[in-house]
Amino acid sequence: MPDGMKVDYDGLIPNNVGLSEDARVRKALETWHPGYIDWWKDMGPDGFQESLVYLRTAISVDPKGWAKFDYVRMPEYKWGVLLAPQVEGRLIGFGAHKGEPAWQDIPGEYRGLLRRLMVIQGDTEPASVEQQRFLGKTAPSLYDLRNLFQVNVEEGRHLWAMVYLLQKYLGKDGREEAEELLKRRSGHQDSPRMLGAFNEETPDWVSFFMFTYFTDRDGKMQLEALAQSGFDPLSRTCRFMLTEEAHHMFVGETGVQRIIERTAQVMKDNAITDPNDVARIRAHGAIDLPALQRKLNLHFSLTLDLFGNEVSTNAANAYNSGLKGRYREDKLDDDHRLLDSTYKVLRPRDGEIVANDVPALSALNMRLRDDYVVDAASGVGRWNKVLEKAGINFRLTLPHVAFNRKIGEFSKSHVNPDGQVIDAATWAVNIDRWLPSSDDKLYITSLMKPVSAIGEYASWIAPPKVGIDNKPGNFEYVKLWES
């Protein structure tokens, strides 16, 4: 096995970064470790710390080695520091330093900017674990429970990944930031997490699936952009994290798909042809498609806010400095400097939505958001294939990007899901048609009852087509009662 792929499991912290020879960073991480375990026990999945969960652990960063499945108690999960193998002779691919060798250390002038990028990314990881900590109590199956916990432990590992970079490359400042990452709390009045969507609650499993589909996909886009970084350790970290992030996308996409499959089945079994016949669909314990559309509208619009202001000098600086690229920058065919090009940004003007050309460098958030929307739309298309196949006359759609926005160009406007600017009164009258109503919330909450019999599923979700690690349908993904 090439050097840099082998993971050292001998010490407290599994790693492929030579921690055993790096006494300073090892000590910093070992000092941070008890606080992390305390945080996990306080804020991690509530009530399942002793359960045996069939989890995937990376045992090397080689493609063949990083999916080892086994029963693990979550507090004993091997959280480690794993970087994708170093690419010999890698060059910076964009910005003012394009063509220079990638940095193995942080250039002094970029310490502040990089610190901010890493802290913002790092802060989202524990935040989502906190948001999801009560979901275990209402899981629709052991399979879904296991998937939730896999997402949770991997978010935990992503925190480790960022904390390693902070401690290794930013000294005392980094150590302080690492401590702060354990102190902030999602939704806390005085010390909330840094980004809005990560302070919203994840009240039920429909939201969980929408969150992993839409919000974790923002994480994917950010990681893709950071994987382009000229700061090589950050790039390598993010490349490895992306492989794990793909699992979260999988949980979200298949979760929503299985809800749709179940609804379609219930409609077929009971000869319900009108997807808006909500009462009859709900009478059979399935989730009606209009309610699902409202959940989608909410999570999609909340996630768009995570991309920040469409026009941003921070984003321009991060790009120009070679720290954060565009989505799959290495696959794009242009000058990779963007000094002379422009990009279209949507804005409200006199009751209309118009597209203005702005310097491409300052529109990078908008661009990443556009790439995100394309990526998110493809999965919605696959959901609709289920409806098409079942012959149901309903299609899920992404609402207009201006709908329900709190950050950016549209934060002061009311825009309906079709992209028409409307007045406050029209908004208020229609809000229950567009966003989850209190009726939706009550109904979905009433469905959230745990199903813990092996191989069984709640009334509102279909079983998966393929088991995790090819396991058969009657596999016990979580051993709840073994102590």
Next chain:
Amino acid sequence: MDGTLPTQKQHLIDPEICIRCNTCEATCPVGAITHDDNNYVVDAATCNHCMDCVAPCPTGAVDHWFAVASPFSLEEQFSWQELPARIESPDATVDALDDEAAALITQAHQGAGGSARAPASASKPRVNLFNRANPAQAKVTGNFRVTKRGTSSDVRHIVLDFGAVAFPVLEGQSIGIVPPGTDAQGRAHAMRLYSISSARDGERPNTNNLALTIKRVEETQPDGSVMRGVASNYMCDLAIGESVQVIGPFGATFLMPDDPDTDLLLFCTGTGSAPFRAFTERRRRLSSQGKGRLHMFFGARTPEELPYFGPLQKVPSSVLEQRLVFSRQPGQKREYVQDRLRIEGEAVAKLLRRDTTHIYICGLRGLEQGVEDAFATIGRQYGIDWPALRATMREQGRYHVETY
């Protein structure tokens, strides 16, 4: 697809399961995977079956292998909404993507008298993760004799540890070994397959290793010279700490059912016991989850030459019922596996009537014929149409032969 027989295995991605996360494309070391707005697809002309994409795929969509006469083009794959229906053919189950290993397995399974199928509840096996060009490196962590010293049968229990490399196996699968060096003509040696004799989660639970049961081949020829098997002697002489190159895993039908309520009738001689040791360990670790049991008929010349004779004494009969049969026990009548099978006819007939019973025969070629004759006798005695039952069981993945 036309009616011509499949001649090659093609790697395909299931568009219904795939979430288009790009992980496979990013992982593929030879650029065989690409995508359009609809699908991720594999170029059959470029894919070298290295399997690097299989473990990182979060959905399992990437792990599909079709036996085809001519490969599906990229354009065909781009247009798919789902995988095409599989054609039913003797080659439809992919034991190995490696032709050499596939030929060895086909030969070993011939005694079943028809194409083999995996038991309905068997876990899905991974095959061919490592090949000749890209073998896994394992380290020898155990090598000891499991037959009594002084007897002519030197059977060894060899433990190979894979360290940080994932080498997922199921009980009943084999690995491939190519002995180092070259033959008299200067060519690389042929591959040998060895059955895994440990459970899927390792020699001990949760260890990343596997065990093999290998007999040292040393036969005195008529002219007085001794023929020494290249591969078996290479393996049996391995010292602790030595590195071994391992290919595989192979085998997709000679697997155990996961359903713990199934009964398994096991017939073996010598190192044919290797997969059954694995089956036994698997069942033992699941403890008493189900109603099923293993019923083993194990033949050797003497107890001293029966591999694992000592450890077998400690396996509880609630897991494994043992009938150890000896053909050269001083002062006793020669008894063979099929003889004992006839004696147990009534109990066996009862098991044959259950559709949860599976039969496995593993050992030297010829064993299957003796067992077959005994089953035919039992069938006549107890009113069971054995040839018909055997065909049904084979069709349902409940009748398995691996002899060599």
